[in-house]
Amino acid sequence: MSRIPLLAGNWKMHKTVREATALAQDLLEGMGAAFRDREVLICPPFTALGQVHAVIAHTPIQLGCQNVWWAGSGAYTGEVSPAMAKDVGCSYVIVGHSERRTLFGETDSSCHKKVRAILEWGMSPILCVGETLEERDAGQTRARVAAQLVAALKDQSQEDGKRIVVAYEPIWAIGTGKNDTPHEANQTCGYLREVLAGQFGDSVARAVRILYGGSVKPGNIDDFMAQSDIDGALVGGASLEAASFLRIIGHH
Ligand code: 13P
Numbered sequence: 001m002s003r004i005p006l007l008a009g010n011w012k013m014h015k016t017v018r019e020a021t022a023l024a025q026d027l028l029e030g031m032g033a034a035f036r037d038r039e040v041l042i043c044p045p046f047t048a049l050g051q052v053h054a055v056i057a058h059t060p061i062q063l064g065c066q067n068v069w070w071a072g073s074g075a076y077t078g079e080v081s082p083a084m085a086k087d088v089g090c091s092y093v094i095v096g097h098s099e100r101r102t103l104f105g106e107t108d109s110s111c112h113k114k115v116r117a118i119l120e121w122g123m124s125p126i127l128c129v130g131e132t133l134e135e136r137d138a139g140q141t142r143a144r145v146a147a148q149l150v151a152a153l154k155d156q157s158q159e160d161g162k163r164i165v166v167a168y169e170p171i172w173a174i175g176t177g178k179n180d181t182p183h184e185a186n187q188t189c190g191y192l193r194e195v196l197a198g199q200f201g202d203s204v205a206r207a208v209r210i211l212y213g214g215s216v217k218p219g220n221i222d223d224f225m226a227q228s229d230i231d232g233a234l235v236g237g238a239s240l241e242a243a244s245f246l247r248i249i250g251h252h
């Protein structure tokens with residue numbers, strides 16, 4: 001089965017509303033005609049979602065957010081619900097980014113609840129998994145990412161399984177300028193697909209997009225996209241400027 005590549009920008013805690021709408025506008029202008037063979041997604045901070053949506057609604061650029069809480073509404077000071085994300089135009093939600101796991105106490109169990117809620121609201125979770133440098137050096141990469149994947153996706157139906165996106169982001173490669181080699185990243189993504197096959201069966205595993213993230217740049221995107229089990233990228237720093245993200249989504 002052919003999977004439509006997904007090129008996603010995670011803007012993290014960057015950009016005021018004005019900066020965010022300007023970047024969205026620049027991306028739209030730079031893209032020109034829609035790409036038929038790939039999806040483009042931007043994930044601005046919560047504060048800019050509404051106005052960025054106004055810029056990109058009915059265009060080929062899709063909107064996502066970087067986190068949600070799992071409850072529908074209630075006394076959860078400081079949180080945003082899946083309903084609110086959907087209401088403001090999001091079709092994707094990033095779940096379990098390593099920054100959220102290490103800095104904000106995100107766990108496999110909270111990721112599981114969030115994945116469930118996001119699917120129930122008709123959006124697609126982008127579940128992030130990845131190993132630390134210590135785990136990598138100890139040969140634990142596969143065990144680590146498989147454990148994260150299985151814990152977050154347990155009990156999901158095959159139908160829902162197809163809508164999940166996985167992002168393999170080795171923690172040591174994030175924001176460091178030191179990317180994983182495309183070959184090794186592909187090996188790990190291929191292994192994640194085997195784990196998905198064990199959980200959901202072959203046809204779901206073949207349908208799920210697995211992205212690579214961690215120091216993706218215009219200069220290395222082609223090599224990642226050429227890999228058999230890598231279906232796109234989750235891009236941090238290089239998604240913050242129109243010129244570099246345009247080169248990444250155009251793959252050159
Ligand atoms: P960088 O592209 O800045 O390494 O960030 C990757 C990332 O964390 C995307 O979610």
